[in-house]
Amino acid sequence: MLGALQEGPANASELARACSISPSTVATNCKPFVEAEFLTHDGEYEFTGAGLLFFDCFEDVTETLTTSEIAALSVSEHRLPILRSIAETPGRKSDLHHRDGLPSRTTIETAVTEFGVRGWVNEEVSGELSLADTGRTAMVAYEEFLDATETVLATTPFLRRLGERSLTIPVAALTDATPIEESQYDADALADAVLQLTETRADSASVVGIVPVYSPVLLQRFAPIFETGLECRYLLDAETAQRLRTSTYRHIVRTASQRPGVDIRVHHEPLPFGFTTDAERIVIGAHGSPTEYPAGLVSANRMLVNWAMDLHACYWEKAEPLSFEADDGGHRVESK
The missing domain is CATH 3.30.870.10 (Endonuclease Chain A)
Structure with missing residues (x-):
């Protein structure tokens, strides 16, 4: 959807046709970008300067991660901390449940299953989890993306005026x-x-x-x-x-x-x-x-x-x- 806006301003119906989704889905997905001042919405959606910088960050991370992999990490605020915890201290899923700052057992189970399917986490016969090289690459790339996004957010008031x-x-x-x-x-x-x-x-x-x-x-x-x-x-x-x-x-x-x-x-x-x-x-x-x-x-x-x-x-x-x-x-x- 953001890629479609690279071609210029568009209303919800135009974005819906370009992305094969409904106008209501466009509105739902654009709302957080409007609130972050990455997009303006006055009949049409249009990138702000900060939004274009954010999209540059997004394009940079897609050189390492697929959009599906980015979605797997961004679907929950807990995904990255779980991956970091496995990277820092390999252990069983039951161990993760007792670590500070990590979510419920069910959330951990769901995340670890996703990581295993993507080959980011190795699970030994003993049940011990460790981070695979592909998982470390994904973690570092996503952390860099988040850091760059936070930078753009912090400077948005200046960028908007500029x-x-x-x-x-x-x-x-x-x-x-x-x-x-x-x-x-x-x-x-x-x-x-x-x-x-x-x-x-x-x-x-x-x-x-x-x-x-x-x-x-x-x-x-x-x-x-x-x-x-x-x-x-x-x-x-x-x-x-x-x-x-x-x-x-x-x-x-x-x-x-x-x-x-x-x-x-x-x-x-x-x-x-x-x-x-x-x-x-x-x-x-x-x-x-x-x-x-x-x-x-x-x-x-x-x-x-x-x-x-x-x-x-x-x-x-x-x-x-x-x-x-x-x-x-x-x-x-x-x-x-």
């Missing part, structure tokens, strides 16, 4: 990221993360970033960092630049832009996300709709840093130096 750009992020780049989601109780979480990154950077480091929104809080708190001689290349979009020019805090950026090592430019199209990186660590955030609080990530993943830097370079080529109208005579002051 929109189409999320489709270009490799899942592996998100594995060690720390999600950030602002709220009415923590409206400066991203600004705090940016400040922490710049304040703890190595003395020789410079920072590169994109600023897609005007933030008085960030401007005020960035002022002392600019005064330390921070080297930076920041890119603003046109709307942010215009708000900055009319802001009461414009002097902070105007003064900073005249310092050596500071280059601030304006891209004349909206920028889809913002970030700050010192080439080792990155804080990245996206805003989504005007009614949503921003969400983002903090990471030291090299792939994520390189992904952001590559996009910055593309936008930078089309950008122009930031300029301010002088207070006297209307002369323009440009960043170096």
